[in-house]
Amino acid sequence: MNPVDKRRREFLGSAAGFAGAMIAPGVFLYDYANAGVSDGASRPRSPAEPASASVRWGMLIDTTKCASGCRECVDACNRENGLPGTTRSTDSQWIRKVDLKDLRTGKALSVPVMCQHCAEPPCVDVCPTGASFKRADGIVLVDRHTCIGCRYCMMACPYKARSFVHEPTTGQKPDVPRGKGCVESCTLCVHKVDRGGTPSCVEACSAAGHGAIVFGDLNDPQSEIAKRIREVATAQLRADLRTDNGVRYQGIPG
Amino acid sequence: MSALASSSSARRAFWMLLAAGSLVLAVALGAAHYMEEHGHAVTGMNNQVVWGLPHVFAIFLIVAASGALNVASVGSVFGETAYKPLAPLSVLTTVALLAGGLMVLVLDLGRPERLVVAATHYNFRSIFAWNMILYNGLFAICALYLWSLLERRMGALTGTVGLAAFAWRIILTTGTGSIFGFLVSRQAYASGVIAPLFIALSLAWGLAAFYLAQCGLARLAGQEAWDEALHARVRRLLGIFVIAALYFVVVHHMTNLYWAKQAAFERFILVSGTPYPALLWGGYVVLGTAVPLLLLFHPRLSGPRATAAASVLVSLGALAFLYVFIIGGQAWPLEIFPGYEASSSFHDGRVDGYSPSLPEFLLGLGGLAASFLIGLAGARALPILAPPKVAMPAAAPAK
CATH class of the missing domain: 3.30.70.20 (Alpha-Beta Plaits)
Known part of the structure; x- marks a missing residue:
C-alpha cells in the first residue's frame, strides 16, 4: 500500500467515525422521541414545535x-x-x-x-x-x-x-x-x-x-x-x- | 341657558348635588383601588359565588339603561308626539345608567387595567364579547339620537335613529339576559326565558329610573315635572311594565317547578334558602311589585309623589330581585354527580355563604353616583329638560 492510499484510508476511517459520532445521538434521540408514541405516553417537544391535533x-x-x-x-x-x-x-x-x-x-x-x-x-x-x-x-x-x-x-x-x-x-x-x-x-x-x-x-x-x-x-x-x-x-x-x-x-x- | 342655571338657587343646588355625587364617586373609586391592591379576598366573593354585589348594581344599571329609552321610543318609533319633548332626557338617562353600570363592571374585574385587552381581543363565540360591542354601539347610537333630537337640522334623522336605538336596545337586553341564559350547567340560569324576562324587567326599571330623573331635574330647575294627562299615561305604562316583569318572573319559576330536577333549587330560592326567599318575596314581590302597583293604580294615590315612591320601590325591588337571581343562583351548588351526596374541601354539594363587604357595596354605590353625575352634568350642559308644561295633543287623550 502506497503512502497516499494509506492516508486516504485513514481519512475515510476518521470521517466515517466522525459522521457516526455526529449522527448516532440524533438517531438515538429520534428513537427515544418516538418510542413513547406507540404506548400513548408523551414525548419531548421543542418549544418551536406546535401541539399536535393527532394527540388528545x-x-x-x-x-x-x-x-x-x-x-x-x-x-x-x-x-x-x-x-x-x-x-x-x-x-x-x-x-x-x-x-x-x-x-x-x-x-x-x-x-x-x-x-x-x-x-x-x-x-x-x-x-x-x-x-x-x-x-x-x-x-x-x-x-x-x-x-x-x-x-x-x-x-x-x-x-x-x-x-x-x-x-x-x-x-x-x-x-x-x-x-x-x-x-x-x-x-x-x-x-x-x-x-x-x-x-x-x-x-x-x-x-x-x-x-x-x-x-x-x-x-x-x-x-x-x-x-x-x-x-x-x-x-x-x-x-x-x-x-x-x-x-x-x-x-x-x- | 340651561334650566338648571336659571336662578341662583338652582345654580347653588346644582353645584351642591354635583359635589355630593362626586364625593360618593371618589369614595367608590377608593374602594375599587383597595380591592385591586388587596385582591378580591377583601370582598365577600369567593370561588363559588364569583359574582357579587357589584354585579347586582352593574346589571341593574345596564338593564335599566336600555329601558330608560322607552320614553324616547314611544315618541320616535310609535309616533306618540306627547312624549317627544321628554325624549332627550330619556336618551341622556340611558347613557348615564349604562356608563355607571359599565364602570362598576370594569372596576370589579380581576385585572381592570387590562381593559385595552378586552377592547382588542374578541372571542366572537362569547356573548360577553358581543355585549361589549352592543354596549359601545348603544353609546354611539344614543349620541346620534341625542344630536338628532337637539339639533333642528338633524331632526329628519330622528325617526330612523330612534328605530335603530329601539332595535339595538332590545338586542342589547337580549344579550344581557343571555349572559345568564347561556350558562347551561347552572340550574338557576340556563333558560331561554331569561332574555325576554330581562327585556320586561328593563321596561319597568328603566321607566322608573327615567321618572325619577325627570322629577328630580324638574324640581331642581323649579319647573313642574309633568303635564297631568301625560303623567297619567306614564303612570299607567309603568304599572303595565311592572306587571309584565312579574309575569316573566312567574313563568321562569313555574317552568322550573314543573321539572323534578329543579325542585330542590326552587325550594331553596322560594322557601328555605335564607336570605333569598325573604328578599324575593318581601323585597321584589311585595315592596318592589305589589306596593308600587297599589301606588300606581289606586284612585286616591294618583299624584306624582305616589308615582315617585312607586319608582323608588321598583328600583329597590330590582336590586332585591338581582341579589336573589345572581347571588342565590350561584350559592346553590353545581350538581356534578346526580344521585350522589357530595362533599369536599371546595364546597362541593353545599350551599355557599356570601357576605358582601363594604368596599364592594361602595363600588356599587359609585355606579349609581356616576350615573347621577352624568345625568346632572348632561342636563346642565344640554337643553335636555322638557318645557314646564308638556302639551297633550287633542287626538291622544289618556286612555
Whole structure:
C-alpha cells in the first residue's frame, strides 16, 4: 500500500467515525422521541414545535382504586404548581377529592375532580378575550396575559374546576406563572407533558401504590388509556352536556 | 341657558348635588383601588359565588339603561308626539345608567387595567364579547339620537335613529339576559326565558329610573315635572311594565317547578334558602311589585309623589330581585354527580355563604353616583329638560 492510499484510508476511517459520532445521538434521540408514541405516553417537544391535533391527552380515574382520605394527588398538584394548599373559600384548588355517597345504596366513593379538559369547553366559549383556550392536543389552558379576571368562565364551567386568584401570590414556580386577578385551573401539568413527562397527580397516585389514574393519548389505540376505555365501562361527568371530556371515570355510572 | 342655571338657587343646588355625587364617586373609586391592591379576598366573593354585589348594581344599571329609552321610543318609533319633548332626557338617562353600570363592571374585574385587552381581543363565540360591542354601539347610537333630537337640522334623522336605538336596545337586553341564559350547567340560569324576562324587567326599571330623573331635574330647575294627562299615561305604562316583569318572573319559576330536577333549587330560592326567599318575596314581590302597583293604580294615590315612591320601590325591588337571581343562583351548588351526596374541601354539594363587604357595596354605590353625575352634568350642559308644561295633543287623550 502506497503512502497516499494509506492516508486516504485513514481519512475515510476518521470521517466515517466522525459522521457516526455526529449522527448516532440524533438517531438515538429520534428513537427515544418516538418510542413513547406507540404506548400513548408523551414525548419531548421543542418549544418551536406546535401541539399536535393527532394527540388528545386524557386521564382515566379508577374510582375503585381511589382511597378515601388519600390526598396524594392533591398534595402533589399543590407542590408542582406552587399552590398554597390551603382550603379557604378564596383559595385555589386545581384538584380536589370529592367524597360521594350513593343516595339509593349508601355506597361511598372518593374521586379526584379537576379540569375535565373538554373537547367542547364552555369556559372557552364564554371567555370574552379568548384567554381561555384549548390546545390542539386537547389541553384547556388560561393565557395569563389576556385574562381580564371577569370570572365568566367560572360561571360557565360545569365542574367547578376553576379558581380565581383572590390575593397576591407567593412561591411561584418558574414553569407555572400565576397572578392575582386571573383565573386558573389544572393545566394537566402541560410543562411536564411537553417535556415527555406525566402529570404530577398521576405520578403521586402511582407512587402511593394506588395506580388509580392513567394518563395518555386517547387518540392512540395502542395506549393503555385507550385500551382500558375500550375494555371497561367508563363515564364522563355531566355527560348530558356533551362536552366530551378528556377525563374519564371508571366505577361511577355514566 | 340651561334650566338648571336659571336662578341662583338652582345654580347653588346644582353645584351642591354635583359635589355630593362626586364625593360618593371618589369614595367608590377608593374602594375599587383597595380591592385591586388587596385582591378580591377583601370582598365577600369567593370561588363559588364569583359574582357579587357589584354585579347586582352593574346589571341593574345596564338593564335599566336600555329601558330608560322607552320614553324616547314611544315618541320616535310609535309616533306618540306627547312624549317627544321628554325624549332627550330619556336618551341622556340611558347613557348615564349604562356608563355607571359599565364602570362598576370594569372596576370589579380581576385585572381592570387590562381593559385595552378586552377592547382588542374578541372571542366572537362569547356573548360577553358581543355585549361589549352592543354596549359601545348603544353609546354611539344614543349620541346620534341625542344630536338628532337637539339639533333642528338633524331632526329628519330622528325617526330612523330612534328605530335603530329601539332595535339595538332590545338586542342589547337580549344579550344581557343571555349572559345568564347561556350558562347551561347552572340550574338557576340556563333558560331561554331569561332574555325576554330581562327585556320586561328593563321596561319597568328603566321607566322608573327615567321618572325619577325627570322629577328630580324638574324640581331642581323649579319647573313642574309633568303635564297631568301625560303623567297619567306614564303612570299607567309603568304599572303595565311592572306587571309584565312579574309575569316573566312567574313563568321562569313555574317552568322550573314543573321539572323534578329543579325542585330542590326552587325550594331553596322560594322557601328555605335564607336570605333569598325573604328578599324575593318581601323585597321584589311585595315592596318592589305589589306596593308600587297599589301606588300606581289606586284612585286616591294618583299624584306624582305616589308615582315617585312607586319608582323608588321598583328600583329597590330590582336590586332585591338581582341579589336573589345572581347571588342565590350561584350559592346553590353545581350538581356534578346526580344521585350522589357530595362533599369536599371546595364546597362541593353545599350551599355557599356570601357576605358582601363594604368596599364592594361602595363600588356599587359609585355606579349609581356616576350615573347621577352624568345625568346632572348632561342636563346642565344640554337643553335636555322638557318645557314646564308638556302639551297633550287633542287626538291622544289618556286612555
